[in-house]
Amino acid sequence: MINSDILYNLILANKERCKEGKVADYIPGLKNANKENFGICIMDNNNKISYAGDYEKKFTIQSISKPLILMLAILDNEEDYIFSKIGMEPTGDPFNSIKKLETSFSKPFNPMINAGAIAVSSMIKGDSSEEKFNRVLDFIKKISENPNLDYDRDIYHGEKITGNRNRSMAYFMKNDGIIEGDVEEALDIYFKQCSILITAFDLAKIGLFLANNGVTSYGERVVSIHTAKLVKSLMVTCGMYDGSGEFAVKVGIPAKSGVGGGILSLVPGKMGIGVYGPALDLKGNSIGGYALLEDISNLLSLSIF
Numbered sequence: 396m397i398n399s400d401i402l403y404n405l406i407l408a409n410k411e412r413c414k415e416g417k418v419a420d421y422i423p424g425l426k427n428a429n430k431e432n433f434g435i436c437i438m439d440n441n442n443k444i445s446y447a448g449d450y451e452k453k454f455t456i457q458s459i460s461k462p463l464i465l466m467l468a469i470l471d472n473e474e475d476y477i478f479s480k481i482g483m484e485p486t487g488d489p490f491n492s493i494k495k496l497e498t499s500f501s502k503p504f505n506p507m508i509n510a511g512a513i514a515v516s517s518m519i520k521g522d523s524s525e526e527k528f529n530r531v532l533d534f535i536k537k538i539s540e541n542p543n544l545d546y547d548r549d550i551y552h553g554e555k556i557t558g559n560r561n562r563s564m565a566y567f568m569k570n571d572g573i574i575e576g577d578v579e580e581a582l583d584i585y586f587k588q589c590s591i592l593i594t595a596f597d598l599a600k601i602g603l604f605l606a607n608n609g610v611t612s613y614g615e616r617v618v619s620i621h622t623a624k625l626v627k628s629l630m631v632t633c634g635m636y637d638g639s640g641e642f643a644v645k646v647g648i649p650a651k652s653g654v655g656g657g658i659l660s661l662v663p664g665k666m667g668i669g670v671y672g673p674a675l676d677l678k679g680n681s682i683g684g685y686a687l688l689e690d691i692s693n694l695l696s697l698s699i700f
């Protein structure tokens with residue numbers, strides 16, 4: 396296991412990279428992020444934890460919620476049903492792209508892009524919108540082993556007010572029967588799930604949960620081995636937006652990033668890694684976080700390939 400001093404030196408070595416990136420600016424809550432924030436946490440199977448920098452700083456989970464609620468949707472629905480509505484293929488397009496929806500009878504290419512994730516949100520079970528979102532939050536609390544998680548109300552309102560592109564994709568999918576329930580309800584769950592506050596520490600815990608194929612550190616099996624493998628496979632092929640191929644070559648581990656600046660990553664059977672750095676590259680991935688993961692992967696020979 397890499398120790399915290401080495402992580403600290405890697406943070407220092409990659410800090411300059413953060414200056415080259417740009418924080419997400421489509422809502423004030425994200426625009427105000429500090430480009431200099433940079434942190435990492437790694438947890439392994441022997442209960443060893445290393446960390447450095449802003450690993451306890453809270454930020455919004457954004458797209459990292461996508462693989463997580465996919466697991467809940469698989470608990471709630473037949474897997475075949477989910478993948479009759481959503482594909483498993485990378486798009487090569489930006490996360491919020493709408494163009495392939497029209498040529499695919501609205502079937503989103505995968506659950507890691509916005510369209511696919513909104514369709515997944517529409518499949519979460521519950522008697523009311525509140526109950527559905529609370530189930531999402533409770534699920535993420537369970538796999539992060541953090542009972543204190545909550546969502547950021549300001550960011551949620553910002554997402555809701557500015558989310559017209561997401562709204563248009565959702566109505567498109569409703570028109571073609573991909574979304575069967577209430578569209579606004581599905582969107583509301585999606586906007587709230589994106590606004591959940593999380594830390595690099597929490598992401599390392601979730602990474603370890605996936606590394607251990609769906610078992611928490613206190614031994615509870617939450618999802619099946621099959622589900623955990625399915626989610627990790629989609630993280631490898633689609634988790635780093637339209638930069639997933641290059642990330643697989645350069646870093647070689649399952650990962651999912653979000654425009655809040657987080658990256659959830661893991662080494663199967665071994666460790667969970669959470670990073671945070673809100674300055675993003677052109678594809679929407681944390682620029683410093685990506686560089687840090689590349690260095691660590693090279694240092695420890697982590698690539699799964």
Ligand code: GLU
Binds near residue numbers: 491509589654
């Ligand atoms: N809330 C963002 C959106 O739906 C999530 C984007 C992301 O992290 O990729 O546009």
